Amino acid sequence: MSLNQTIDSIYRSHSRGVLATLIRLLGDFDRAEEALHDAFAAAAQQWTEETIPANPYAWLVSAGRFRAIDHIRRRVRFDAAQADIADSLYPEGETMEIAERKEIEDDMLRLVFTCCHPLIPAEAQMAMSLREVCGLTTEEIAHAFLIPAPTVAQRIVRAKNRIRAAGIPYEVPDKMKLPERLAQVLHVIYLVFNEGYSASSGATIVRADLAAEAIRLGRLLLQLLPDPEVSGLLAIMLLQDSRRLARADAAGELVLLSDQDRSLWDHGRIREGLALSAEAMTADGVGTYALQAAIAAEHARAATADDTDWQRIVALYDLLLLANPSPVIELNRAVAVSMCDGPAAALAIVNSLLGEERLARYHLAHAAKADFLRQLERNEEARQSYEMALSLCQQAPEQAFLRKRLAELEDKTRH
Structure with a gap:
């Protein structure tokens, strides 16, 4: 693999995490995005195939923060307040060591909750989350929502302005406020997973980095707030991701579910997903993620495509449509109806x-x-x-x- 290919791979794997940490450290989305691009530009200039850092995440965060400080200090009209900002970004004597985070409130989860703050309009929350958390372009988001790209760009700009003007904190809210913010956060994590499970564009079916990040966020959220819908969402993601290795052949071509080699499915993920699905379905008040997990569970239980209980899947889709009327769900139900x-x-x-x-x-x-x-x-x-x-x-x-x-x-x- 060439150096440029390695840097591209690191960008795909680490750029969203680096951005999330830079937003926390710099306190501003636009400044953090500029610092992210500066950090990767510096990597392209300074790294060689022999000197790629053992911890590229830490190197990139450090490089991005240094460059943000430099930009602030180089401004022609900079006053004492700006100097204070620069000093606060990198106090004297601080070492830039990014250790493994053991606390639940990690930077990516903070980023998701910030994008989903109730002061930001719902359509802007979705656009901003796909841009900042998934790294999609405005054109890709526009295609996903079937709206013009300039509309997406305007929504993202307005969301950032709202965060800045309202002083929206970059944090996971306390446990008293978590339930009221849960629905939007679950929706965003599911969007991240779906983009990883079936990329909206590009050369590959899956983006394993995004799918893995969504599953990780789902696990963190379940620790923060044990809730049947969180269990249901995590179950969906695990059960669908269990099929990842079977979804494309050696040439990278799509393999339909009915034709997949089920011995390639990750049965550890299936066991965990089935347990979480059962937990979600036996809770009081079954929600939409629990129902979707139950559908995924039916596919996971079937030893062969012919063993799939399509009648039960149609019945689950009927319940899901009552809870969440959606043309996409109706389309998925139509596929199940064709089998029955x-x-x-x-x-x-x-x-x-x-x-x-x-x-x-x-x-x-x-x-x-x-x-x-x-x-x-x-x-x-x-x-x-x-x-x-x-x-x-x-x-x-x-x-x-x-x-x-x-x-x-x-x-x-x-x-």
Whole structure:
């Protein structure tokens, strides 16, 4: 691996954590982001393949903080107050040693809670979390929410301004305030996991670093606040992540759940996830994460694809839709319906969903429709739907899978 590739790998693995620590140390999102980029620029200039630090996280935090102090001190119009700020960022004699954090309130969890502060509008919370916690670009976030990129950028700027103007603290709230903040934090951690489990764009299906970070945050949150919904979310993440090694073949191509080699599944994660799912489902007042975990548990229990209890999965989706009406959940339910009642019943559901603007621009909705049409041997209509899905898809392995389906249809038509 070349030096540039190593630095890119370190960026993917550590940049969000470095940013979170720099926000705590510098007290400002924009200053921390500038320091993060300065730190990686310094790494590219100073590191060699022989001198990559044993603890790149600590090196990058230290380099970023030094450069932030330098920027403050170099300002032409800087007064005593700015000097005090600079001195407070790096008190004389302090050593920059980033030890393993044993306390629960780590910097990434602080970052999530800050992004989810109730003074920040909900849509801005989501945009800012995906930008700061996941490191997605505004264009990637815009694609995920099906809104213009300038709208995303404006939301993020307004959120940062609100944090600055309101003096929102960079902290995990005390236990009395945790329950009222829980729903948004769980949603953000799930967004982080989903981006790791199925990347919205790029050359690979998964971003293992993000999935692992979301699971770690879920564990920390469960220690902070034992709650059935936290257990449910952690169960979902563990059960879905257990399939990671089976989701792509040696060439990196997508492998459908029904075709996966289940011996590659992580059965340790499955056992832990099943226990957490059972705990969440037996609590008073079963929530949406508990229900989603129960669906994931049904897949995990099945020794083969044919052993899957699709009737039970449809019933769980019915409950989930009562608790949380959502077109994406309806789409997932349609796939389960196709396994119970056939593709025609599922196609009727998807056709009704595609009347909604959000789903009309969602590549998986068109891919599902195409698959049902293919099963019904309506090949020309299937081809059109696969092409629509391909035009909307931004992830390379999914694009390759859709092209493969189109090629199969072409072969059928010729023969």
